[in-house]
Each structure stands twice: as structure tokens, then as C-alpha cells.
Amino acid sequence: MLYNASMETMALTELRKLQDQRLKEQVAYVYDRVPFYRQQLDQANINPATFQGLKEIHKLPFTYKKALRDNYPFGLFAVKEQELMRLHCSSGTTGKPTVVGYTKEDIDIFAESVARSLAAGGCRPGMKLQNAYGYGLFTGGLGLHYGAEKLGMTVIPISGGGTDRQLMLLQDFQSEVISCTPSYALTLAEELKKRDIPLSAINLKYAVLGAEPWTETIRAQVEKGLGVKAVNIYGLSEVMGPGVSMEDVDEQGTGSYIWEDHFFPEVVDRHTGEPLPEGELGVLVFTTLTKKAMPVLRYYTNDITNIYYDKSIKRTHIKMGPIRGRSDDMLIIRGVNLFHTQIEEIINEIGELSAYYQLIVTRKGSMDEVDVVVELRDEVLKALEISEINEAIMEQYDLLRNIKGYFSKKIKDNCGLSMRVTLAVTGTIPRSEGGKVSHIDDRRHLA
Ligand code: ADP
Ligand code: K
Known part of the structure; x- marks a missing residue:
């Protein structure tokens, strides 16, 4: 018609x-x-x-x-x-x-x-x-x-x-x-x-x-x-x-x-x-x-x-x-437009987080999922005297849980998307070996 x-x-x-x-x-x-x-x-x-x-x-x-x-x-x-x-x-x-x-x-x-x-x-x-x-x-x-x-x-x-x-x-x-x-x-x-x-x-x-x-x-x-x-x-x-x-x-x-x-x-x-x-x-x-x-x-x-x-x-x-x-480098996640810089802006506002982060995008069934991995700043790791972060450590420190909770909520509020946040120690995110390190690892085509 x-x-x-x-x-x-x-x-x-x-x-x-x-x-x-x-x-x-x-x-x-x-x-x-x-x-x-x-x-x-x-x-x-x-x-x-x-x-x-x-x-x-x-x-x-x-x-x-x-x-x-x-x-x-x-x-x-x-x-x-x-x-x-x-x-x-x-x-x-x-x-x-x-x-x-x-x-x-x-x-x-x-x-x-x-x-x-x-x-x-x-x-x-x-x-x-x-x-x-x-x-x-x-x-x-x-x-x-x-x-x-x-x-x-x-x-x-x-x-x-x-x-x-x-x-x-x-x-x-x-x-x-x-x-x-x-x-x-x-x-x-x-x-x-x-x-x-x-x-x-x-x-x-x-x-x-x-x-x-x-x-x-x-x-x-x-x-x-x-x-x-x-x-x-x-x-x-x-x-x-x-x-x-x-x-x-x-x-x-x-x-x-x-x-x-x-x-x-x-x-x-x-x-x-x-x-x-x-x-x-x-x-x-x-x-x-x-x-x-x-x-x-x-x-x-x-x-x-x-x-x-x-x-x-x-x-x-x-x-x-x-x-x-x-x-x-705009990502489209479940129909929502997303630039990694939006996540970066939030990270910059949270004093405990370092500039090293990565968004890992996967597809589970038909749904896009985003994992945000972000390193804590050295000073924070030193102050807490930790060299790794696992579930037990997350459980032990209120500060870590608060940062994670706050960061997740900010992402949801500002981007309209829920993402899984992982706090990490120094060195977790691949470092540049001369070239540009991508903040995005889009694995959806592998699904
Ligand atoms: P929102 O979708 O949040 O309103 P925009 O209108 O800016 O934001 O989104 C438009 C973008 O969404 C397009 O530039 C394109 O990248 C993508 N898009 C919209 N419709 C389609 C479609 N049918 N196929 C592929 N991409 C699409
Ligand atoms: K769109």
C-alpha cells in the first residue's frame, strides 16, 4: 500500500x-x-x-x-x-x-x-x-x-x-x-x-x-x-x-x-x-x-x-x-548509541579509578552485553594493600563495593544501559606497544 x-x-x-x-x-x-x-x-x-x-x-x-x-x-x-x-x-x-x-x-x-x-x-x-x-x-x-x-x-x-x-x-x-x-x-x-x-x-x-x-x-x-x-x-x-x-x-x-x-x-x-x-x-x-x-x-x-x-x-x-x-567508533548496543568516551567521562569523575579501561561487547543469545573492566589507581591498591581483586576481596572491602555500585549506577543513569563492571588491578588492561590500544573489544561477530 x-x-x-x-x-x-x-x-x-x-x-x-x-x-x-x-x-x-x-x-x-x-x-x-x-x-x-x-x-x-x-x-x-x-x-x-x-x-x-x-x-x-x-x-x-x-x-x-x-x-x-x-x-x-x-x-x-x-x-x-x-x-x-x-x-x-x-x-x-x-x-x-x-x-x-x-x-x-x-x-x-x-x-x-x-x-x-x-x-x-x-x-x-x-x-x-x-x-x-x-x-x-x-x-x-x-x-x-x-x-x-x-x-x-x-x-x-x-x-x-x-x-x-x-x-x-x-x-x-x-x-x-x-x-x-x-x-x-x-x-x-x-x-x-x-x-x-x-x-x-x-x-x-x-x-x-x-x-x-x-x-x-x-x-x-x-x-x-x-x-x-x-x-x-x-x-x-x-x-x-x-x-x-x-x-x-x-x-x-x-x-x-x-x-x-x-x-x-x-x-x-x-x-x-x-x-x-x-x-x-x-x-x-x-x-x-x-x-x-x-x-x-x-x-x-x-x-x-x-x-x-x-x-x-x-x-x-x-x-x-x-x-x-x-x-x-560508535557502538550500538540494543539499539542505544554508545561512545566509549561516555564511559571514560564517568571514570574521570571517580577519583579511585585509573585511565585504563576496556569495554568488552558480547552477544548472549540475541542480547548484546557489555563488560566494563577498569583498573583502580595504584594509590588505592597500595592503601588497601591488595595485589589482586577477586570475589573474596570485593566482599571484604566496602570501598570497592561502593565504587563498583556507584560506577554501575552512573553508567545506567547516563547511558541508559546496564553493564557489568569489573574492578581490576594495574596491568589487567593490555598496554599499547606503540599502536593505539582500543578501548573497545567487540566480540559480537564471534557469537
Ligand atoms: P537513537 O537511535 O538513540 O534515536 P539516533 O537516532 O542518533 O539515536 O540513532 C541513529 C543511528 O542508529 C543511525 O545513524 C544508525 O547508525 C542506527 N540505525 C538506526 N536504524 C537503523 C537500521 N535500520 N539499521 C542499521 N542501523 C540503524
Ligand atoms: K540507534
């Missing part, structure tokens, strides 16, 4: 004209209203009055996540605070989070993009959507919520987690669609099996999955375990939220449509920044074409993928392949 057929099937020549006009307007709009962009454009010698639109988009400077942090909280907004209808933050950010804002018009376009996405994913008016994305500052929960309502679905705003309740409502409400991270969908599938709940006891037909990378193997497991068709939804808060692109349920595995009347995509070389030809892998970059509160010009997502036109299909819009990885 096409939610907005005239837009979704618009002839490419028409779509280009529309994008071109919108781009010129968006550039002039931010030049007038956002000092950051005015400065960027001045430096690049771009004058909105003579800017040639799409032909010259490659001349616009990239906008990096750093710009959002540097302009915290509202410095990139193009409207007065009173005109904002909603504020969201990106998940898993300590210190200065990245804040995004929406006017009423932005929220409408957000909801329409999600409505288009859900319709492409198999959803229909009247179907029940169990929305197991997290509600709150994260764009996933409310983003899906408003889009589903716009499409005419019945939304069950259950939010993330609470597996007992998820399974109960799947049975009692007979929800037809579930939206969540792919890893949580796998957990639900495993739990159904463990509890001997037959697929005939639930009524799921579709699973709308996103917020983290996933593969065809995971798709097959979710489809079998939940008795659904599983489809990909992609997005990021800086550009809007979920629903920037979406896979059509009848075209599974061929990529996700980008709603390019609102979000203009490019893929650029990760080393040179040069635009790449259709189909080649590089970093995905988005320019918003219609945003009012927080437009972004050439936002550098760090997501590695490719974009291409797929001629044999229902819509004219371009598709993107699956996300192959990130060009920065």
Missing part, C-alpha cells in the same frame, strides 16, 4: 525539480536564521541568492554531530523556542547530549514519513501496533506512535522491555504488528519458545525493526520465531527520527526506500568526502529539504551503506542498502 501515492511514484524528473527548489529554499532559510550555517556558507563562498541547487549540493560543507554538541542546546534551531512543538535527544549521551527540535509542521512530516513507512512495511489502518520502541527522549517510541496513528492504526504504547507483559499483550490483544529493535524481536521469539507459547496463540503478521544494524540471518530467525514478515526501518534523530527510509514488505532484501522529497541522500567517500557514484559503498549524508526547526545541510551520518535506483518496483524514490557499519 502507498500512503502518499502521488509523492511516492512521482516521475524522477518532477522529483528532481521539487528537490531542487526545496534545497534552494532550505539553504536560504538556514542562512537567514542560523548563525552556524551562515558562517559555514560564507566560508565556503556560497551565496544563497546565486546558489544553483542540486547541481551544487556537493559544495555545501558537511555538518557533523559535533556541530550539535557545540551548539547545545538550541543553537542550531532556525525558529524561536516558542515555535517548537517537541524536543528529543539522541539516546546514550552523557554530558552534552545532541538535542533536536520540531515545529508542528516538522512533526506532521515526521508522522507522514512514518505512516508511509509503516504502509510500505505491510501495516494497514485498523491493525494493532504493539510499539515496543522506547518512549521518552529517544525518537523511536513517539516517532512510530504518531506515524501509526496517522496511518489509522491502533497503537499499543507498551514501550521497550518488560518481556512478560509484551508476551501477555501479544496474546490478549492479538497485536498484528510489533515495532522494536531486531535484537529485542529475537528475545521475544526465544521467550515464546522457552515458555511453550505456540505461534497460534499470537496474531503477529509484521515486525518493523530498526535502530541498530541487522542481517538476513536475524531476519530469518525473527520471521520463523514470531511468524511474521520482518522489515527494516531506518532513521536518525538529527535528520528526523525513524522513517527516513523503509523497506517494502514485497521487496524484502532489495533495500529501503528513502523518502527523498524530504531527505536528500548522498553517499560520499569516507576518506576524501567526494560524492560516490550510484551503488558504491561510502558514508551516508543527508540534507533535509523541508525541515523548519532544525534543518541540517549535508549531515554526515557516519553510517556506511550504498544508494541506488531499483527500476522494477513500486516507487520512484531511491533505495539504500543495509547499514554495513559505522565510520566512527
